[in-house]
Amino acid sequence: MTTNKLRDLVLQAVRLAISRVLESHPNELICGFALLTDDDLRSLGYAACTYEGLGDDAGGSVRFEPVDWQYCDGQEIFDEARAALAELADSNPDHRDHVDKAFVVLVAALEMAKAEGTLPHESYCTPISTDPNEHLDELEDQAILRLNGPAVHKARRIAIGIDLPDHR
Amino acid sequence: MLARLIATVAALLLACASPQAQAHVRAPERVSVSFVDLARADALENTPPAKSETNPKTAPPARATSENLASGKNAALSHWRVCKNWSPEPKCTSTFGVTGYQKEAGNLYQAVARFYRPGTGRFLSQDPWEGDVKNPASLNPYIYGYGNPGSFIDPDGRCPIPSLCAYGFARNDEERLGALRSFANSDPTTGRVVGVGARLAGPVIAANTARLAIEGDPAARTRVSEFVGAAGEFIKQRLTTLATQGAAELVRQDVVTLGTGIGESYAEAETAGDRGDYVGQGMAGFDTAAQVAAAVPAAGAPVLLRMGRGNVARVQVPGTKPTQLAEAPDGSVGVRFYDVDGEAGIGQIEHPLAQPSRHGDFHGPWREVPDDNFSWKAYLERESGSTAPAGMPDPHAHHVLQKRGRPGVQRDLVLEGQDLLQRRAGIDPVYGLENLVWAPNRVAGQHSTETLRRVVGKVRELDSANATPQDFLKALEVLGKEAADRR
Numbered sequence A: 001m002t003t004n005k006l007r008d009l010v011l012q013a014v015r016l017a018i019s020r021v022l023e024s025h026p027n028e029l030i031c032g033f034a035l036l037t038d039d040d041l042r043s044l045g046y047a048a049c050t051y052e053g054l055g056d057d058a059g060g061s062v063r064f065e066p067v068d069w070q071y072c073d074g075q076e077i078f079d080e081a082r083a084a085l086a087e088l089a090d091s092n093p094d095h096r097d098h099v100d101k102a103f104v105v106l107v108a109a110l111e112m113a114k115a116e117g118t119l120p121h122e123s124y125c126t127p128i129s130t131d132p133n134e135h136l137d138e139l140e141d142q143a144i145l146r147l148n149g150p151a152v153h154k155a156r157r158i159a160i161g162i163d164l165p166d167h168r
Numbered sequence B: 001m002l003a004r005l006i007a008t009v010a011a012l013l014l015a016c017a018s019p020q021a022q023a024h025v026r027a028p029e030r031v032s033v034s035f036v037d038l039a040r041a042d043a044l045e046n047t048p049p050a051k052s053e054t055n056p057k058t059a060p061p062a063r064a065t066s067e068n069l070a071s072g073k074n075a076a077l078s079h080w081r082v083c084k085n086w087s088p089e090p091k092c093t094s095t096f097g098v099t100g101y102q103k104e105a106g107n108l109y110q111a112v113a114r115f116y117r118p119g120t121g122r123f124l125s126q127d128p129w130e131g132d133v134k135n136p137a138s139l140n141p142y143i144y145g146y147g148n149p150g151s152f153i154d155p156d157g158r159c160p161i162p163s164l165c166a167y168g169f170a171r172n173d174e175e176r177l178g179a180l181r182s183f184a185n186s187d188p189t190t191g192r193v194v195g196v197g198a199r200l201a202g203p204v205i206a207a208n209t210a211r212l213a214i215e216g217d218p219a220a221r222t223r224v225s226e227f228v229g230a231a232g233e234f235i236k237q238r239l240t241t242l243a244t245q246g247a248a249e250l251v252r253q254d255v256v257t258l259g260t261g262i263g264e265s266y267a268e269a270e271t272a273g274d275r276g277d278y279v280g281q282g283m284a285g286f287d288t289a290a291q292v293a294a295a296v297p298a299a300g301a302p303v304l305l306r307m308g309r310g311n312v313a314r315v316q317v318p319g320t321k322p323t324q325l326a327e328a329p330d331g332s333v334g335v336r337f338y339d340v341d342g343e344a345g346i347g348q349i350e351h352p353l354a355q356p357s358r359h360g361d362f363h364g365p366w367r368e369v370p371d372d373n374f375s376w377k378a379y380l381e382r383e384s385g386s387t388a389p390a391g392m393p394d395p396h397a398h399h400v401l402q403k404r405g406r407p408g409v410q411r412d413l414v415l416e417g418q419d420l421l422q423r424r425a426g427i428d429p430v431y432g433l434e435n436l437v438w439a440p441n442r443v444a445g446q447h448s449t450e451t452l453r454r455v456v457g458k459v460r461e462l463d464s465a466n467a468t469p470q471d472f473l474k475a476l477e478v479l480g481k482e483a484a485d486r487r
Helices: A003-024 A051-059 A075-091 A095-115 A134-159 B002-015 B019-026 B032-039 B041-046 B066-071 B079-085 B163-169 B173-184 B196-213 B218-245 B247-262 B264-275 B286-298 B376-384 B409-425 B449-464 B469-485
Strands: A030-037 A045-050 A124-129 B109-111 B114-117 B304-308 B335-339 B395-399 B436-440
Touching: A003 A030, A003 A045, A003 A075, A003 A095, A030 A051, A030 A095, A045 A051, A045 A075, A075 A095, A095 A124, A095 A134, A124 A134, B376 B395, B376 B436, B395 B469, B409 B449, B409 B469, B436 B469, B449 B469
Parallel strands: A030 A124
Antiparallel strands: A030 A045, B109 B114, B304 B335, B395 B436
């Protein structure tokens, strides 16, 4: 299993997942998409949200908290990619190395999904660990900046209480 | 005064003598606080001695003299008076106390599982470990280090262990540094500096004790052994230097080099030393303790030694009278105070043998801890002997009460729940198998804030109902099963 192969599998799964969400919720606009994994970077799934689905919460912290998003049907879409991810983990005795490399692959897949228009350009997207250690926190923070730009990165940090609003 | 100061510094140097200790000081990413401390060495050296308030309760007592000692009218400090009435302004700004804990809230020190109150030798809350009936001192849920801080430290507020064990078993540089700080200079009971006898005899005592605790961990055994070897050689060197070059210069250099590393305790000792009212206390042992004990009063200050019962008769301090306090019920506590004033009751171990509210399923502080290569999957497989159930979609090692939670509101909830699990049920919420199960990761609601609220709510409910540890365990089991079955 190569990282390129894994990236392609993840990208394909993202496409299918977006299709699934839009099929289930026609006429809604996706505003968030996240790849869900764990600290070991072995598991893989997704969660998505739409402006309509979030309703009043769209302006709050839930917008940036994928574990609270409701749209996540059809997780089996990610089974093949998940198996590939686990295989990659098993083949690398250096756990931290695997975590770092695999996380980059997930970021790359989301970046491609955005670039090709599968994910709306203005949507919030990132890979996350569902119960992150400090290292995964850092990786996620960097990924958010890369995938969403500094304005969204800042907005998210304010929304979840990491940073204070800028009152200037 | 100088002799006592030398004693203190020698103790500190002893602890910092090992190759490992040197390595820690050089490791910038791990010991940045230490570097800050060391950077303040000049400031410390140039700062004039702190002046105490004029309030009679905090003002320093009369200077100790040999006449006082000989007459039995001890105008200097007794152990008790030191605790109660005298707290000089520390000159050192280090936030690390004598125990190796870091000051956090007010004058409290964060001891991981609990808060520690300096100067009292007590934690603010009870030990999650219920103790061992064969060691009555361990049954006191509040006391620090079995009431024997000369030989024991408590790295995370859960279980006292011999100082050298703490070093050998430390999981990272930060913990090793904490152990060294504590070992170098610890007397949490008084908040003052431990006598030199403790520090010189310490390695021998602790190494013997350590042997019992390091079985099964060859790496720890090696580390302990190296440390003891280095410390022994170091003591020899320092004592030789002391004898040949004189004390003043040695002390001056040592203060500049290392003085700040041990934080307030050293600063207090220095202040006390300046006043000549230093009270030495140590876990005395063997002939070294006798020599030290004899040296301290000769310099004009009282001495209070703590020692094994067997040594009381052997150690004779001129002009003093040994007092052996009450025996423990089963006679197993071999540590008592030896009080030059003969004031019975000083430092007696308060020891409730029955603490019905205490319980626990404590794992001990030295479980394997994540390093860069730590994998929760591997950990759960190894510790539980199980693998992810076949057919479970997207399995992962799942913390029923999340181990950290997502940034934001989840973090506060997790901390609250973890505190309750730890305090009320003695469950280690991060590494304890009671809180770990195989469960699908990607299913809706598995890690949601709502689910977390429910878990923490359940723990709160049990806490309010004064539930037993078994109730907590049962609740975790039920919640764990829910998580495993969630689709």
